[in-house]
Amino acid sequence: MASMVGNKKSHYLFRIGSMLLITVLLVSGCGSSPNATTDKKNVKVGIVDTYTGGAAIYAQDSLDGFKLAIKEIAAKGGPTIEFVTRDDEFKPDKSTSWAKELVMNEKVDFLAGTTNSAGSLAVSQFAKENKVPFIDWGGMSDKITGAAGNRYVFSTIPNTAIIGKAGAVQLSKLPYKKIWLAGSDYEYGHSVITNLWSNLTTLKPDVEKMGETWWSVGETDFTPYINAIRSAKPDVLVVGTGGADMVAFMKALKATGLTQEIPVWAHTCYDPATLRPLGDQAPVNVMGTNPYLSNYPDTAENKAFVAAFKKEYNREPAAFALYGYMGGEFLGQAIEKAGSTDKEKIIDAMEGSTIDTPVGKATLRKEDHQVAIPMSYGVIAKVNGKITATDLHTLSPDEIMPSVDAILKSRSQ
């Protein structure tokens, strides 16, 4: 059977016709039973998130937080919230594809997710066009509730605008003038640094940018970057990085001993997700901000949350668990307040609503649907032989939220 291409005897038309038919039957066969039976009394949330690859850890945390929230709501006699999950593999085109499947087929009332910012933006576009509310608890881009924000998008995760402003507030209290900016070469890194820098130049006009360094996501060897920055001798190195890069970067800080000469700022540097893998190899003299720690703030609410989470999943909650948890709580409260499962009414109820969270009061701002929660700042140091976050303070939401005017202006452009 040498020839399949050049074989003239069998009839092309016949062949093509039969293939076309096979293909058509195959694909239309799959679409024959779109019977998603939904109990209309319950609200159904479709979660699109990244459950494969390097970012899977965040999706798992936020999902568990969300599950805890809806369980607590139901236990208190509140509305029943159902959910289904879909894995987008960190690919934005998969995110929208699943979002469509969830809305059109699964008939979900709400969408939620997704760790990939590009995915969040793509889903939020779909949400807007189809009037399906979308709770973003994974994408940190400031565009989601900023320039690309709309009535149907809510964010229960502090975005890069907030992180940047918090960092700027922290740094403005310190004497550094010559600043080197660096980060992972992707949206999160760029956005944190851009926001931080614009806020810092407002708060402290005499700062000077010495240069910028950007490394690719997944970089394993940070020594050439650190060595190059060290030779420029800035007062402080400001870093926007996250995920797996964060741990590797901290290791390189320790190995090169950079922080003995130059202090470093990085968001989530003292997060357990960063410090736990590092063990006694964590560098000191690294400062940063953090939205949530399981031991800070040291309040009864936080302790209760940690205990409940631990009981359920046998591990301590990380920040993303809080974001998912808040997503569930805001939704549950809004459904109750709206007294209906009508999406528009729930949106109205969610706008500007406030809930109690482990970190204090959290508000979904009416104007931009961005959650406002306090944030801690501190520095890593060795205390009694143990490397931990010290000198922790709280920044109130008022200090770190971007101005509503600026956001509305960016949307109108």
Next chain:
Amino acid sequence: MSTNSSSSLILQEKFRTYLGLGMAVAGILILLAIPSLISPYYVYLLATIFTTALLATSLNLVLGYGGLLHLHHAVFYGIGAYTVAIIMTKTSWPFAIAVVLGPLVAALIALVIGWFCVRLRGLYFGMLTLALGQLVWAIVYRWNALTNGDNGIHSIPVPEFLTSVNSVYYTTLLVLIVSLVILYLIIKSPFGLTLIATRDNPMRSESLGINVKRHRLTAFVIAGFFAGVAGVLFILVERSVAPSLLFWNKSAEILIMCLMGGLTVFMGPTLGAAILVVLSMIVGLYTEYWLLVLGLLLLILVLFLPQGILGYLLKSRNNKKPSMRGEN
């Protein structure tokens, strides 16, 4: 005896012609009627399949018919999509220009990349397509001002009449059919026959006066053009684009589609695209381990069904009938 069998053969041929025509018409009729029969999600899914099918078929022009180890075809898909996205969001040019430029820019990039690659053979060709393709990806990923970086471009405006699921469906269907017809004509043209000849035996082709490199480059550019067309369709279907569209694992996905349907059968990639898109959807409903499933599926394909599903079906059909040519 011989006249008898030959006349019955002619009858059989005629019958098959009509049957084939009938089936093609039935298929098209079903496709036309489908949006009113199934839920919008499946209409959308079909539009995705059409887009992907065009992409895979365009790859197969160089891969299956040209025998070139083209490992990074998604680049041209992405370029086509990004061209439209950038024109529609950053300029005030009309949609028609964006639609025309999308495939043309893709073809242009294919010309540049192909110009370097056709000088090499076999694995080298493949590795160079991969390297240069990744270079394009890195530029798209990094050029924030133009492409918005890894955030991608979203809410891309398209004309009002192209926004509903059904109109997208019919548009992609129409473009797919037209493109497939053109690609089919190309394969059946002297150019296509010569392309197959350069695949079977490049050295012999050369000594018959065929400029093999130029021929391959032409095929590469044509494939790039149609990948660009698919990229334009992608924009219609999704109205957003991100750099992951031109990362190398996207290209691997297309390769698997071609392999799954059958590299030597014209409709193979279309079938492969349909199967893979549908399967990823169905598997994704039950598990987050779609990639594991895909890996196992690919393993089975390579080991037991290297000629692909359609290739296998055609082969077994031809084997069942005693071949007419063997009697001579």
Next chain:
Amino acid sequence: MLQVERLKKAFDGFQAITDANLLVPNGEVVAVIGPNGAGKSTLFNLITGHLKADSGHIGFKSEEITNLAPHKICHKGLSRSFQLINIFSTLTVLENVQIAVIAKHNFDRKLFRPAKKLLVEETLAVLESFGLIEFKDQSCSSLSYGDQKVLEIAIALGSKPKLLLLDEPTAGMSPDETRRIVNLIKKLSQEEGLSILLTEHDMDLVFDVAQKIMVLHQGCTIAQGLPEDIRNDKSVQSAYLGEAG
């Protein structure tokens, strides 16, 4: 028709062709003979542009064709067959020859015209003259070895050359099949006036068909002339005897 002068080619230090000289007059059959490893195939590959010469000249119809790309050389009217069967394995017999005809007419880049009906008459004529017409719709890989070898030559003829190069046209063939090839060569030469350059191991065949013979030994032309002169040439005898001893 074809002149080769002082041609040299080395591979990784091994001098394959040291000094090759050759003249193919118009309308004649010329044979290149020589012991195994004398460089006959290399010489052919140099003439057809598949290899690049280190130095020397190849002229075709008073045109310099040294180191031109193979496809350009073919368009000048020089076509070849190969020692090992070198056909388009997934195509039919008809298509195999059709490719050559299409390329000859520069139709190989036509995109929107069915190939099925293109230049079929001309192709069939070639098949006819080679006795392959009955197999025209068969896949070429289903042919017998002898028929494949004939097809090999037919493909070369498809590009309507002025000069035909045959590299060991009867290698591995039965006596009957060899006879067929001999007749074919004679027919092409006598009836169509084609110039032919061939290499061959079968000396009977060479002295039967060739009007001139060139002897290549260790990459060097040691004799060139009429068959009877070659037969009596001392250096030729020693070259062959040397090999035998």
Next chain:
Amino acid sequence: MNFATLASQLFIGLSRGMIFFIVSAGLTLIFGVLRITNFAHGSLYMLGAFIAYSISTFLGQGPNGFWLALLIAPLAVMLISLVIERGLLRFIYNQDHLMQMLLTYSLVLIVGDLVKIVWGTEFKSMNVPTILRGSFNLWGASLPLYNAFLLIVGPVVALGLWFFLSKTRLGKICRATATDREMVDILGIDSTQVFALVFAMGGWLAGLGGALIAPTTTISIGMDANILIYAFLIVVIGGLGNVWGTLISSIIMGVGEAFGILFIPGVAIIIPYIIAGVLLIIKPSGLLKSAW
């Protein structure tokens, strides 16, 4: 920009190149002898890192843990490679490049998810052994000791490979298989056994690369894709199947990146592609002669 900066950056670039070399050498060997594009090479590297992590954690993250991990993890990966070769690859040696390539790609997908199932999604980290911790001073620039260690390991591996390939009978057979497979068959050597050996060795090198990089970085799913792109670029630049070409291109890549980071830190991400693009346009078939 003073001398100390340039010198220390050169030093760092060289040590970066060593990891590239160790991983790419395995890939290029497989290229050369088996003529297979092994997409799964990055997965083997990732397995090396994860196995090293598990061994080191099992032994309490102590200094012995690292050395034992460095010894055992590559061997474990070698064993896995052997299973892959004997169980899967050897059935497709007479298929074309594309099939072989897709088979190895299927392993990328499978290993990726299996690692997630076995090790979970959390970021993993293992410690640098005490003796290699901290930094030393070079012309006024302080550099991590571990990079110096890599600069020793890299040349040792290169020397070992050179010794194996040109001084041992087995190595000579490998080289012969790379250049002329038929000849080796004629000599009565079972070339598929050579394939198994080379694939296992390639796996060992990938595993070694993974184990070596493990203490300096985060061990996470996804590290396979990153290294794979580098290794492919390096192997193509060096000349497919040429180990020494790979050594040269690894160093070019490592040092080139280090200086790129120094001079154009804003767009470091595209430096490897620029290096590869320029070199390939100048020498499309690689710096040194391909093995075949």
